[in-house]
Amino acid sequence: MTPSFLTYNTLIVLLGTGLLGANAGLVGSFAVLRRRSLTGDALAHAALPGLALAFLVVGQRNLPAMLAGALVSGLLGVAVISGLRSKTRVKEDAAIGIVLSVFFGAGVVLSRIVQNTPGVGSKAGLDSYILGKTAGIIRQDVFIIGGVSLVSLLLILLAYKEFKLTVFDPDFARVQGWPVLRLDLLLMGLIALAVVFGLPMVGVVLMAALLILPGAAARFWTDRLGPLLVLATVFGLSIGLIGTALSARYAGMPAGPIIVLVGAGVFLLSVLVAPKRGVLGRAVAAWRFRRSLDDRAMLRRLYDLVEPDLPSVRAINTAEELSRNGTHRRRRRAILARLVRQGALRVERDSGGILMTLTDEGLRRARVVARDQRLWEQFLLHAPELAGTMADLSQETVEVLPADLIAELEQGLRDTGRLPELERREPAR
Structure with a gap:
């Protein structure tokens, strides 16, 4: 017998968050292994001003235009991090902190400007992009997330060998003549897509956690890239499904934070009981x-x-x-x-x-x-x-x-x- 809280809308939300978690776990694993986890965090925060600017340019709530603006803004933030790291004496962690805080601050200011715009400001709904609005997922969103997930999976399968060498030994790959910079940009592009399409569901603040937690948890269970990617994908899928189901079961519980807390639980469990790397193991x-x-x-x-x-x-x-x-x-x-x-x-x-x-x-x-x-x-x-x-x-x-x-x-x-x-x-x- 199907539980009463599993309505059609809830099933759509479950499917959407499950696909989002699986995709975030898959592409986020590369960020974890490449030690670029905080770059995904900075990208998520840097996407906020792009959302607001796109709304101001279009003049109405247009989801494709706003997501495109978020993508451009996020990639710009990553480019600024790369420029600060390579062209100045600023270290990578400081560059990430600068971009994260400055872009997010600019996004909050622009969001307030939009909210104060007469007539249309109240319809923008930009505040929902900060913490997400999982309950608002519709069938078209599921198709979009599924398409993005499929594109990410196909690209990773096609360039698996290149990604593997770039992640674990970029210097050797560079000496062998491989386009390490382009591969890095491709990985960041996949992360950017996951972030941008995850913003309406879990928001700017929580999307970074969904990128990092599955890959970090899977790292405790295996030393091989293939099993790690599969495990991180399964973890991401499970985190999305369980978090959404708990939110639907207990009315009034916000889905985004619950999803992240479930991810934290999976990570903590991995830290404790993983056979080789866990504390108990x-x-x-x-x-x-x-x-x-x-x-x-x-x-x-x-x-x-x-x-x-x-x-x-x-x-x-x-x-x-x-x-x-x-x-x-x-x-x-x-x-x-x-x-x-x-x-x-x-x-x-x-x-x-x-x-x-x-x-x-x-x-x-x-x-x-x-x-x-x-x-x-x-x-x-x-x-x-x-x-x-x-x-x-x-x-x-x-x-x-x-x-x-x-x-x-x-x-x-x-x-x-x-x-x-x-x-x-x-x-x-």
């Missing part, structure tokens, strides 16, 4: 890494104790191991218990107390750990100047080193009788 990864380091250190310690008796594996008194200095007693007990659960240790009781013995699997792991750590020690001793560029503490093996270097280090350990053999020999009978 990183905390879990760090916790697992510390456990791995503890296990390896204990296996190395146990291997040093049993190495003189190999190929026979002698039992080790648990009380003696727990009483040694270094790691806290409770922590050592937890490490040993974990190794028992993993099948690396076997625990037995006799008259001498509790004894633990490395299993075949535990001895294999201990040999690998001892070999890797001794190779690292050998490497640091003979090539300390290379350690900073080649060592990787997140790796459990020395395979990050070149094969010929590993062979040389192994030979050095073999000559001194300190190289653990990875294949276990059967004990003599």
Whole structure:
């Protein structure tokens, strides 16, 4: 059964905001990756004076003319930012701040002039462009937004490889002779289109958030451009639909701000729970890494104790191991218990107390750990100047080193009788 608040008009608004969010997420991802997020914000604010000037020139509320004026004004703002950055000593963040504040101030003044114009000022409705008027979306608006979204998608698909290189390595693209400036302008044009056609729905102030939040949230979930664009598009679509649905469900709630708050919620959720980059994901990864380091250190310690008796594996008194200095007693007990659960240790009781013995699997792991750590020690001793560029503490093996270097280090350990053999020999009978 369809909820009572989902009327025909609400469905039209849902479709419009969903398409707008999807398009904003798609093109806004490039702005986020290109570190041009605030440029989209400046473009949205710079569009306001264009709306007012277009109304003054036409003399009536003509949506195509006003959107064209907003597009010209927005692109002019971006051009001013580019000129200030390249022709003066003004930094990019300062240039964005200047354009954002000056153009928005001019837009507010022009909007007030329009409002004070006798006869037509009250019909301009320019105030709705500041915070948006989502409820005013009609079917023709949906067709326009769908057309803009389709054009953006086709252009990105056609120039995907060029955009990818320009976003991640513009200097290399420039050296290869690619038209980086034109590609940048094309991207800014797509962002400008998304901004201009989003102004009547979510407004100048909130459009920038709709551009930035989906791409910024998607960045926490993946390192690859293709999946990031898909995810940002899905996030943008979901933000638009959920925000509009909440606004329709609870009467009196403004749709634009609700959409942005939903986007903020998606971003916060990504910050917290994304597997690799999220706060919780990183905390879990760090916790697992510390456990791995503890296990390896204990296996190395146990291997040093049993190495003189190999190929026979002698039992080790648990009380003696727990009483040694270094790691806290409770922590050592937890490490040993974990190794028992993993099948690396076997625990037995006799008259001498509790004894633990490395299993075949535990001895294999201990040999690998001892070999890797001794190779690292050998490497640091003979090539300390290379350690900073080649060592990787997140790796459990020395395979990050070149094969010929590993062979040389192994030979050095073999000559001194300190190289653990990875294949276990059967004990003599």
